[in-house]
Every structure is written in structure tokens, then in C-alpha cells.
């Protein structure tokens with residue numbers, strides 16, 4: 001594995017070539033880092049699953065450089081999905097649509113749908129453009145962590161997660177810390193109305209305003225498989241406890257206005273919701289680096305991004 005920290009145009013071209021050659025390229029996005037492979041290359045996609053340790057029936061999101069690529073992959077695209085794509089791409093939103101034959105079952109986990117996203121990070125967009133210029137159709141990329149673990153938002157975190165699983169030919173592009181910090185909003189676009197499968201920085205209210213529909217948050221289709229929907233996910237090694245009293249030696253996460261309990265170790269002190277999302281996974285990782293056994297978290301209150309943060313915290317805390 002080679003880390004490229006100064007991503008010049010020439011080096012991005014080489015990274016695009018590495019994808020065409022069937023290698024893996026870890027790239028930054030505005031949400032979290034992605035572990036990318038040519039989405040039509042079965043062997044390359046199989047390597048994603050083995051490097052992540054992920055069950056093969058969990059579908060991957062395909063990343064494209066613009067809305068123009070949508071019709072290469074998806075069929076029967078409803079009007080509201082076009083509106084969403086026009087409003088929020090490039091950005092932290094994934095659309096689930098009926099697939100075309102280009103989307104093979106090895107990338108869709110055997111489902112009849114495909115997940116598509118145009119990421120907003122300039123390096124990701126440049127990589128996708130270069131890849132498409134040389135004939136590529138899209139880059140399949142899950143978050144660049146081992147299955148069930150916390151998504152990486154920095155190159156150091158990518159290295160901790162996958163450093164010992166990537167091959168010498170694989171590349172890692174350093175694009176700094178991810179600005180959003182939690183994974184994209186996933187929207188099921190198969191029906192007459194959008195259904196939010198995973199909340200994110202494109203909020204319920206934004207989807208409602210854009211499409212003129214009311215989102216029913218309890219309407220989660222069970223015929224669809226999103227691993228982010230598993231109850232336990234996004235977990236550090238330390239136990240995550242929500243709203244409990246912190247003891248000396250515990251890690252502690254809360255808004256800056258909440259005082260650190262005596263003897264607890266402050267992991268992050270966000271001043272607003274954007275900072276809470278951006279720094280959350282860094283805080284969870286810090287606890288593991290310091291060998292802490294418990295992280296006490298005061299979940300943020302409110303709707304929008306706060307509810308997406310609570311979704312991740314509830315999953316990180318589940319079952320431990």
C-alpha cells in the first residue's frame with residue numbers, strides 16, 4: 001500500500017489507472033474515506049469484501065462523477081429522485097434505484113437495486129473524472145474500515161483499519177480530515193415516495209422540502225439490505241454508553257457547554273452539530289488508542305444532523 005499525500009494531477013491520473021488495472025484505491029470523500037474498486041471488475045470488487053471482512057451479500061455504493069452517470073446504472077428513475085440528485089449532488093446522499101444490467105450482482109449483493117452517489121470532495125471528483133475519461137463507469141466503495149468498525153475520517157484512521165490488509169499495489173489518497181464526518185444519507189427511491197434508510201447530513205427536512213413529500217421515518221422496507229441498518233455497527237473496541245454517569249478514567253463526549261466529569265477524559269468538545277458529526281469518529285478512535293474501556297456520551301438533542309448523530313451513537317452502543 002502506498003500513501004499519496006501530495007495529490008497532483010499526475011498522481012490522481014495514476015490512481016485512476018490503478019483502479020482500471022484492478023487495484024484498490026482508498027480515497028477521501030466529504031463524509032468518510034472510501035475503499036474503492038472498479039465497479040464492473042469482479043475480482044477487484046471481491047478484494048473489497050476480503051479486505052473489509054464484509055459478508056458478500058452486503059451491497060456497495062457506486063460512486064460516479066456527475067448526475068450524467070445515473071442512467072448508466074439505474075432504471076425507472078422517479079421524478080423526485082432526479083430532483084434530489086440535482087439538489088444535493090455532489091454531496092452526502094446515496095440514492096437506491098432499480099438497477100440496470102451494468103450493475104452486476106457481485107456489487108449489489110444480489111439485489112435488484114443499485115446505490116449511487118456523487119461525492120463532494122475535490123480529490124474524489126477528480127479521481128472519478130479521470131477514471132471515467134479512460135472508460136471507467138463507476139467506483140464501488142464502502143467506508144474504508146473493517147466490517148462493523150468505525151468509519152475512517154482521516155488517513156491515519158484508514159491506516160489503522162486497513163494498513164495490514166491492503167496489498168503493495170493498492171493506493172491511499174490523503175485528502176485531509178473528512179468535513180461531514182458521518183456517512184451519507186441513504187434514500188430508497190423504488191416507490192412513489194422517498195424512504196430514508198440511513199439518516200445523514202442531507203436531513204429529513206431537506207428531503208421533504210426538495211421533493212414536496214412527507215417522510216415517514218418508520219417506513220423502513222425489510223426487503224432491502226443496508227449494513228448500516230444492522231443494529232450493531234460503527235463500534236469502537238471501548239464500550240459506548242449513552243447518558244450514563246462518567247467515572248474517573250472513562251472517555252467523555254458531549255457538547256462544549258457540558259463540563260467534563262471529574263477524572264473523565266474528554267475526547268471531543270464540539271461547539272455545534274456540524275463539529276459533533278465531524279469529530280465524533282475521531283473521538284471514538286481516540287478512546288481505543290488510549291486503551292480506555294468505556295466511553296460515556298451525551299447524545300445531542302434536536303432534529304436534522306443531530307438525529308443522524310444519534311443514529312450512529314445508538315448503533316455504536318448497541319449490545320455491549
Ligand code: TXA
Nearest residue numbers: 031034059060113114115142143183184225226227228
Ligand atoms: O458516505 C458514504 O456513504 C460512504 C462513502 C465512502 O461514500 N460509504 C459508505 O459505504 O458508507 P458503506 O458500504 O460503508 O455503507 C453503505 C450502505 C451499506 O449499509 C449498504 O448495505 C447500503 O449502503 N447499500 C448500498 N447499496 C445498496 C442497495 N442497492 N440497496 C440497499 N442498500 C444498499
Ligand code: MG
Nearest residue numbers: 142143144151
Ligand atoms: Mg460502512
